[in-house]
Amino acid sequence: MGPSLLLLFVVGDILGTGVYALTGQVAAEVGGAAWLPFLVAFVVAILTAFSYLELVTKYPQAAGAALYTHKAFGVHFVTFIVAFTVMCSGITSASTASRAFASNLSEAFDVELSTGLGITGVALVFILLVAAVNFRGVGESVKANVVLTCVELSGLLIIIMIGLWAIGGGEADFGRVTEFDTQGQGVFGAVTAATALAFFAMVGFEDSVNMAEECKEPVRIFPKVMLSGLIITGVIYVLVAISAVALVPVDQLGEGDTPLLQVVEAGAPGFPLKIFAFITMFAVANSALINMLMASRLVYGMSRERVLPGPLGRVHPTRRTPWVAIIFTTILAVGLITFVGEVPALGGTTALLLLAVFAVVNVAVLVLRRQPVEHKHFKTPTVIPIIGAITCAYLATPWTGRDNEQYRIAGILLAIGVVLWFVTWLVNRRLHRPQGDMEDPDNLGVGGPIN
Numbered sequence: 033m034g035p036s037l038l039l040l041f042v043v044g045d046i047l048g049t050g051v052y053a054l055t056g057q058v059a060a061e062v063g064g065a066a067w068l069p070f071l072v073a074f075v076v077a078i079l080t081a082f083s084y085l086e087l088v089t090k091y092p093q094a095a096g097a098a099l100y101t102h103k104a105f106g107v108h109f110v111t112f113i114v115a116f117t118v119m120c121s122g123i124t125s126a127s128t129a130s131r132a133f134a135s136n137l138s139e140a141f142d143v144e145l146s147t148g149l150g151i152t153g154v155a156l157v158f159i160l161l162v163a164a165v166n167f168r169g170v171g172e173s174v175k176a177n178v179v180l181t182c183v184e185l186s187g188l189l190i191i192i193m194i195g196l197w198a199i200g201g202g203e204a205d206f207g208r209v210t211e212f213d214t215q216g217q218g219v220f221g222a223v224t225a226a227t228a229l230a231f232f233a234m235v236g237f238e239d240s241v242n243m244a245e246e247c248k249e250p251v252r253i254f255p256k257v258m259l260s261g262l263i264i265t266g267v268i269y270v271l272v273a274i275s276a277v278a279l280v281p282v283d284q285l286g287e288g289d290t291p292l293l294q295v296v297e298a299g300a301p302g303f304p305l306k307i308f309a310f311i312t313m314f315a316v317a318n319s320a321l322i323n324m325l326m327a328s329r330l331v332y333g334m335s336r337e338r339v340l341p342g343p344l345g346r347v348h349p350t351r352r353t354p355w356v357a358i359i360f361t362t363i364l365a366v367g368l369i370t371f372v373g374e375v376p377a378l379g380g381t382t383a384l385l386l387l388a389v390f391a392v393v394n395v396a397v398l399v400l401r402r403q404p405v406e407h408k409h410f411k412t413p414t415v416i417p418i419i420g421a422i423t424c425a426y427l428a429t430p431w432t433g434r435d436n437e438q439y440r441i442a443g444i445l446l447a448i449g450v451v452l453w454f455v456t457w458l459v460n461r462r463l464h465r466p467q468g469d470m471e472d473p474d475n476l477g478v479g480g481p482i483n
Contacts, residue, residue: 035253042240042261044181048319049125050233050379051188051269052312053132053289055276057376060286061226063213067273069226070233074266076427077234079420080390081262082412083397085255088241089409090400092250096241097389103403104396109453112339114389115330116449121235121385122327123361124441126162127368128232128378129320130155135289135375136312155369162320163362166328167353184318187311188268191292194299195275203299204278213282217433225433228387232379233269235386237262238393239326255410275299289375324361331357340449341456364445372441381438387428394421 051070059066087100098115105111134154137143144150198204214222240258276285276292279299285291296308332354335345348355372378394417426432430439 034248035257038240038253038257039261039264040181042237042258043264044184045236045240046234046261046265047181047184047188047268047315048233048236049129049132049316050230050235051272052292052315053128053135053375054229054232054291054379055273056285056287056289056291056294057379058226058230058273059277059282059291061215061229062219062222063282064208064211064277065223066226066277066282066285067209067270068223069230070269070273071266072223072227073231073234074262074269076227076231076420076423077237077266078259078262079416080394080424081237081258083390083394083417083420084238084241085258085410086397086412086417087393087400089251089254090405096238097393100393100396100400104399108339112334112453113446113449114392115334116453117385117389117446119327119330119334119361120364120442120445120449121382121389122323122330123364123445124368124378124382124385125232125235126159126320126323126327127155127365127372128375128382129316129323130159130162130365130369131375131378132289132316133158133313133320136293136309136316139288139290139293139309141306141309152369156366158317159320159324159362159365159369162317162324163358165321166324166358166362167348167351167355183311184315185268187292187308187315188272190303190308190311191275191295192268192271194296194303195271195278198275198279198299204275206274206278208277208282209274211282221433224427224431228383228427228432228434229376229380231383231387231427234262234265235382238386238390251408251410324358324365327361328354328357331360338460339456340452341459364448368441372437377435377437377441380435381441384428384434384438384442387424391421391424391428394418394424 055066058069062069091099091103097118098111101114102108102111131151134151137154138151143154195204199206212219212222217225237258240261272292276295280291280294285294290312292312293305293309296303296305331340331344332347334340335342335357344357344360345354346356347353368378397412397417398414428434430436
């Protein structure tokens with residue numbers, strides 16, 4: 033795979049549900065300067081990307097964070113927790129996309145889903161359809177990813193072009209772009225809280241490390257391409273946020289889960305709203321499917337490594353898909369959609385889980401400096417993973433104003449994993465089986481969630 037295809041793959045991994053669903057919520061936290069949290073989230077992502085670049089060129093294998101954690105610390109339970117956290121982030125991300133899909137369907141196609149129960153019902157039907165596709169089996173190729181990326185990108189470029197059109201017509205109020213409305217908080221606190229949410233839009237770049245082995249001269253081209261992909265998406269997100277605030281008052285933009293549909297309605301009333309809604313629904317549907325594919329395969333991999341119950345590793349005799357793992361991950365998603373439901377809570381939990389993983393990865397880079405390899409690889413300046421670890425850890429703390437509900441959701445999901453791990457340990461011990469130790473985390477074969 034050459035630089036062009038790899039760049040589209042990286043951009044496609046990052047683009048997705050976050051910016052389509054959470055722009056309004058970010059604006060509600062800080063006011064018109066909604067572009068600033070996206071910019072700060074981009075900077076934090078860049079810092080962590082440098083750590084991933086050193087690790088992926090040093091260990092060009094597919095297990096991502098779990099592999100790096102295992103090589104750095106060698107504590108099997110810690111490796112399991114990191115892998116299970118990545119899996120949980122995929123489920124919360126897919127649940128966020130399901131809710132966003134239902135909200136866009138309601139708004140654009142005049143389907144009466146005004147009550148939360150109606151939105152929840154459609155989201156549940158959607159996640160069950162995703163499970164059915166997942167059960168059938170989906171082979172994702174780089175060329176397919178290029179097509180999906182172009183569709184997702186088109187929606188965001190439409191928003192930017194509408195913003196430019198409004199500038200020419202004098203219909204945009206760019207005075208709002210520099211205004212802060214922090215709801216009584218200080219500017220720093222409000223921007224930090226909004227960044228903790230906006231970070232959900234920047235995740236996905238970490239999953240592209242799985243493509244390192246497929247690249248021509250990965251040590252040479254991978255760092256340039258990943259950083260270029262992050263810069264491209266960061267610029268797009270900032271321009272989308274500016275266009276959104278300039279065209280729609282902040283108090284309106286923060287209502288509901290379809291902020292970009294409001295931007296289209298305000299800036300280009302003649303534009304076919306259903307076309308844009310279809311693009312949005314396609315983007316979030318693709319995110320949900322890929323994340324549920326990742327989550328179910330990761331559960332299957334952990335079962336195969338004997339750290340989760342054996343039945344979770346069962347494969348359907350004809351479809352050859354991990355059907356028990358698919359049912360398990362779908363049940364978790366159904367629970368999240370039913371009992372949580374709100375996009376900010378689900379998206380914020382995804383960011384929380386991945387920020388914790390990223391903090392570990394940044395530390396792992398420094399630890400693994402003691403284990404040199406023979407081949408040439410990218411090396412990031414030492415100060416970058418230090419700053420990356422501190423910023424990721426800080427954004428995962430309650431000091432950012434993060435809603436306590438996100439910690440409860442993450443805690444429940446991880447508690448389920450710990451219980452299953454302990455039950456598996458007891459069963460293995462009782463039956464005198466070798467205990468699962470994840471000696472080869474690369475067998476998990478997956479990385480993080482795709483936005």
